[in-house]
Amino acid sequence: MYVSHLTLHDFRSYASADVALEPGVTAFIGRNGQGKTNLVEAIDYLSRLSSHRVASDAPLVRAGTEQAIVRAAVVKDGRTAILEVELNPGRSNRARINRSPLPRARELLGLVRTVVFSPEDLTLVKGDPSDRRKFLDDLLVLRTPRLAGVRSDYDRVLRQRNSLLKTAGQARRGSSSQESALSTLGVWDAHLARTGAELLAERIELVEQLRPYVGKAYETVARGASRDDAEIAYRSSFELPATLDRSALTDALLAELERRRNDELDRGISLVGPHRDELVLTLGHGPGESAPSDSGETGLRLPVKGYASHGESWSFALALRLASYDLLRADGDDPILILDDVFAELDTERRAQLAELVAGAEQVLVTAAVAGDVPEALAGTRFLVGNGEVRRDD
Numbered sequence: 001m002y003v004s005h006l007t008l009h010d011f012r013s014y015a016s017a018d019v020a021l022e023p024g025v026t027a028f029i030g031r032n033g034q035g036k037t038n039l040v041e042a043i044d045y046l047s048r049l050s051s052h053r054v055a056s057d058a059p060l061v062r063a064g065t066e067q068a069i070v071r072a073a074v075v076k077d078g079r080t081a082i083l084e085v086e087l088n089p090g091r092s093n094r095a096r097i098n099r100s101p102l103p104r105a106r107e108l109l110g111l112v113r114t115v116v117f118s119p120e121d122l123t124l125v126k127g128d129p130s131d132r133r134k135f136l137d138d139l140l141v142l143r144t145p146r147l148a149g150v151r152s153d154y155d156r157v158l159r160q161r162n163s164l165l166k167t168a169g170q171a172r173r174g175s176s177s178q179e180s181a182l183s184t185l186g187v188w189d190a191h192l193a194r195t196g197a198e199l200l201a202e203r204i205e206l207v208e209q210l211r212p213y214v215g216k217a218y219e220t221v222a223r224g225a226s227r228d229d230a231e232i233a234y235r236s237s238f239e240l241p242a243t244l245d246r247s248a249l250t251d252a253l254l255a256e257l258e259r260r261r262n263d264e265l266d267r268g269i270s271l272v273g274p275h276r277d278e279l280v281l282t283l284g285h286g287p288g289e290s291a292p293s294d295s296g297e298t299g300l301r302l303p304v305k306g307y308a309s310h311g312e313s314w315s316f317a318l319a320l321r322l323a324s325y326d327l328l329r330a331d332g333d334d335p336i337l338i339l340d341d342v343f344a345e346l347d348t349e350r351r352a353q354l355a356e357l358v359a360g361a362e363q364v365l366v367t368a369a370v371a372g373d374v375p376e377a378l379a380g381t382r383f384l385v386g387n388g389e390v391r392r393d394d
């Protein structure tokens with residue numbers, strides 16, 4: 001898949017922009033703050049309906065205006081579709097395909113698939129568990145757009161349940177009747193368990209599928225590493241049943257909610273469920289755990305967060321993105337790769353390795369402040385970005 005045309009109106013720094021693109025590698029070069037990332041962010045927005053840089057839509061709309069439009073012609077299997085999204089912060093966004101309005105913007109999900117590498121990726125490794133959960137959930141939605149609904153239902157139920165727990169907890173401490181709050185809580189428990197079980201099962205399956213790709217990608221980007229060095233594992237906030245069957249998971253989650261009821265009322269928050277889970281990243285050092293060396297010595301396996309060096313952390317973050325790319329590719333569709341300002345962060349060897357790995361993708365969009373930062377393997381079409389203009393450098 002590739003984007004053959006991008007049009008922006010009042011998106012970030014652009015009053016308007018119109019860029020014709022081709023498959024293969026395209027680099028956007030320009031000094032800092034000229035609007036290179038804004039261009040690729042717009043394409044990524046069509047893929048996920050959110051930005052890799054900010055949590056809300058408001059900063060994406062040009063200051064002083066109320067609405068931004070991102071439109072792209074997307075070519076897949078030789079057929080072109082025009083996708084458009086209208087960003088209306090504070091109101092619902094609207095989307096169109098080939099100029100026909102969609103009932104909900106969410107229906108655009110899955111039509112463009114992007115994988116973005118950016119300096120922010122280090123938070124995948126060094127950030128909070130919520131950053132890693134988001135990584136998993138974003139990938140889930142890219143592969144199975146229907147899960148966007150499950151994810152937002154879960155978040156909504158969680159918010160409602162938390163506010164009810166607070167009310168019921170306060171009633172208990174003030175010894176007023178908490179009967180009605182507790183009976184309503186039972187209803188929210190059932191919702192939380194049902195949507196939570198679905199999200200949980202999908203995440204666990206995803207981690208299993210992603211695992212081999214992460215090991216392989218880490219071996220490629222980290223000097224001297226072996227395939228078993230980088231490991232990912234899903235850690236649930238409660239003991240999982242032996243099967244991922246949705247009803248068994250729902251029952252297990254419900255039973256755990258029952259067991260933790262008093263703790264939850266004391267603290268006024270939901271303590272069990274996918275929102276408390278963690279994607280655990282570990283690195284093996286020396287002989288693998290399963291293969292003791294001749295001296296009987298086994299290798300160390302340590303969490304990445306808090307232990308890994310800066311270079312190892314970067315390699316792990318790159319491996320997570322590359323693994324996502326490989327997995328999406330294995331689904332049968334080459335996602336658009338976006339390398340936003342990453343080369344300046346990497347040493348020469350990692351730059352060359354990353355460039356080699358991605359050079360064959362159907363479309364690669366690169367941003368860099370200086371042309372010299374873009375490895376030779378990624379020589380392709382160049383655009384110069386500056387003074388609000390995007391100009392092809394022929």
Ligand SMILES: Nc1ncnc2c1ncn2[C@@H]1O[C@H](COP(=O)(O)OP(=O)(O)OP(=O)(O)O)[C@@H](O)[C@H]1O
Pocket residue numbers: 011012013014030031032033034035036037038039058059060061062063341367368369
């Ligand atoms: N909503 C907005 N309205 C107007 N201008 C904005 C808005 N959001 C961002 N900008 C401007 O866009 C510019 C940043 O653009 P962008 O992040 O694309 O830079 P860049 O060329 O990728 O730079 P760098 O090389 O530093 O990453 C900044 O000057 C910022 O002030």
